[in-house]
Amino acid sequence: MILEGSKADAIERAAQALADGELLGLPTETVYGLAANADNDAAVRAIFAAKGRPNDHPLIVHVAGAAGTADFAAEVPTLAHRLIDAFWPGPLTLILPRRAGVAEAAAAGHPGIAVRSPAHPVAQALLAACAARGIHGLAAPSANRFGRISPTTAAHVAGEFGNALLVLDGGACAVGIESAIVDLSRGAPTLLRPGQLSRAEIEAAAGCRLPSKDESSASPTPAPGTLAAHYAPRAKLRLMAPHELRAALQLLGDQARQLAVWSRTPLRSASHATVLRRMPDDAATAARQLFAVLRDFDNAGVKLIWVETPPTGDPAWEGIRDRLERAAAG
Ligand code: TXA
Ligand code: MG
Numbered sequence: 001m002i003l004e005g006s007k008a009d010a011i012e013r014a015a016q017a018l019a020d021g022e023l024l025g026l027p028t029e030t031v032y033g034l035a036a037n038a039d040n041d042a043a044v045r046a047i048f049a050a051k052g053r054p055n056d057h058p059l060i061v062h063v064a065g066a067a068g069t070a071d072f073a074a075e076v077p078t079l080a081h082r083l084i085d086a087f088w089p090g091p092l093t094l095i096l097p098r099r100a101g102v103a104e105a106a107a108a109g110h111p112g113i114a115v116r117s118p119a120h121p122v123a124q125a126l127l128a129a130c131a132a133r134g135i136h137g138l139a140a141p142s143a144n145r146f147g148r149i150s151p152t153t154a155a156h157v158a159g160e161f162g163n164a165l166l167v168l169d170g171g172a173c174a175v176g177i178e179s180a181i182v183d184l185s186r187g188a189p190t191l192l193r194p195g196q197l198s199r200a201e202i203e204a205a206a207g208c209r210l211p212s213k214d215e216s217s218a219s220p221t222p223a224p225g226t227l228a229a230h231y232a233p234r235a236k237l238r239l240m241a242p243h244e245l246r247a248a249l250q251l252l253g254d255q256a257r258q259l260a261v262w263s264r265t266p267l268r269s270a271s272h273a274t275v276l277r278r279m280p281d282d283a284a285t286a287a288r289q290l291f292a293v294l295r296d297f298d299n300a301g302v303k304l305i306w307v308e309t310p311p312t313g314d315p316a317w318e319g320i321r322d323r324l325e326r327a328a329a330g
Contacts (some may be wrong), residue, residue, distance in 0.1 A: 002154045005122035006170040014168050015129035018138065023047060025143050025157040026062075026126065027170025028093045028118040030179050031150040031291070032157045032197070033062070033140030034165075038072070039128060041105035044139050048105075048163060052146040056106040060093050060117050060179070061137040063125040071136040072113045074099045076217065079206055080184050086205035089119040091179040091195050098172065106139035112185035122170035122304075131255050149231055149291050149298075152176050156295065176288035177319045191310075194322050196287060198315035222311025231323050234292045235260070237305040239328050247305060248276070260297040263308035279308060283316035290320060294327065 003010035005027055014024050018036065023042040026035040034050060036043035037304035038061045040041050061072055066084045069076050071094035075086075080094050098113035107113050115137070118124070130138065142150040143157045151157045180195030180202060190198055191210045203210050240248070240264040249256055253270045260275035261267060265278060277293060280286045297305050307324055310317040 001163055001165075002158055002167045002169050005125075005170040008125075010168060011122070011125045011129050013131055014126055014166060015135070017132060017166050018043075018135060019133040023050060023165060024297055025161070025167030026138065026140050027120050027122050027154070027168055028062070029117075029120045029123075029173060030175045030177065031152055031173055032143045032154065032167075032170075033060075033138075034143035034161070035062070035138040035140035035235040037135045038103045038106050038137040038139040039135070041262045043204060044103075044105035047141065050143070051141060053141065054146070056108050057141075058110050058112075058114060059106045059139040059141045061103055061106055061113060061139050062118050062123065062127065063115055063137045064124065064131065065089065065117050068117065069094075069096065069115050069136060070175065072099055072102055072115055073097060076106075077184055079189060079208070082207065083182065083202065083205055085118075087197060087202075089117040089124065090197075091119070092116065092197055092202070093179045093181040093193075095181065095183040095185045095192070100188075103137070103139065104301075112183070114181065116179055118172075120170055121128050122168055126168065135309040147230055147232055149233055149294050149327075150178060152288075154293050156292075172252050172288070172292075174288065175284075176290055176292075176312070177323055180319070182206075194318040196284065196319055198318060228326060229330040230326040231291070231294075232327050233298045233305060235298060235302050235305045237294075237307060237324070237328045237330070239324055240306050241309055245308060248306070259306065260300060260302065260304070260307075261306045262293055262297075263306075265308060275302060283310075283314070283320060286310070286317075287320050290323060 024035045026033040093116040096114040152173040160231045180197045181193040256271040257273040264279045310321045
């Protein structure tokens with residue numbers, strides 16, 4: 001059931017459901033999460049079951065602010081404080097050494113714990129109502145079935161899990177792609193997942209370079225839960241340059257059916273059945289639309305999705321490029 005997130009009684013009802021060990025569809029500024037009380041291992045295990053997520057893929061714990069890290073992290077290094085001061089509340093997740101014995105199920109047994117303070121006002125109101133009930137944090141992955149497209153509206157969440165799930169409606173997500181993740185728990189700080197915040201912005205606040213997980217030699221084992229194939233629509237997705245798109249559309253001619261195209265370059269198809277949509281030139285707007293566009297294409301029943309390759313070398317597009325490359329690998 002979808003509840004209007006701006007209403008105080010909806011927040012109270014949602015907080016009580018979480019205190020009772022139930023799951024909740026949670027709006028954040030990045031994407032919607034599927035939340036449970038992070039200290040309730042049984043409730044957290046129900047998230048894994050609902051998503052069909054492998055149980056060694058750890059979840060992010062959402063806290064109200066900087067003070068909340070102390071409940072879950074064994075230590076908060078100086079570098080973490082710098083990043084928290086610069087970006088919280090906001091779309092940045094930090095992996096810190098985990099406090100012994102806490103959030104065991106959310107961390108999937110890993111020695112680190114991922115924490116983030118969401119900027120969405122409904123999420124903040126909910127965290128306050130949760131604190132009043134003794135809940136310190138909310139474990140929440142993106143509210144989609146494992147490997148599928150992340151949800152950016154309450155209706156997407158209801159579509160994934162059905163109407164039995166309580167969902168707080170906070171409107172369409174302002175950022176649209178998941179938070180950037182910086183690992184501060186295993187040697188040299190590493191950017192595990194790019195987001196709306198660019199590497200350059202995070203490095204400027206950190207005061208040091210931040211290798212990505214591919215460049216980093218400090219982490220001998222891959223970070224848990226980072227897969228090459230992810231965020232996949234049902235249709236087969238391909239990234240293509242403008243000249244490839246033009247040539248392929250020309251080749252198909254009026255046979256270009258069950259095909260959707262998302263491109264910054266204006267294109268034409270000889271077939272009225274081709275779904276053509278323009279990708280915004282601005283990275284922030286494109287990110288906000290990305291997952292909803294992929295869902296629309298799937299709902300249109302297309303078999304192929306062709307997407308114009310995002311600009312390379314422009315840090316603003318790094319997060320979008322990452323999601324599209326993984327969707328193409330799926
Ligand atoms: O924006 C977001 O981050 C959204 C909203 C709901 O906050 N959440 C989200 O969660 O994207 P999820 O589960 O889809 O992605 C979390 C990723 C995992 O796939 C994993 O790569 C990483 O965070 N992660 C979490 N805990 C970790 C840990 N202890 N060690 C290493 N990586 C971890
Ligand atoms: Mg996810």
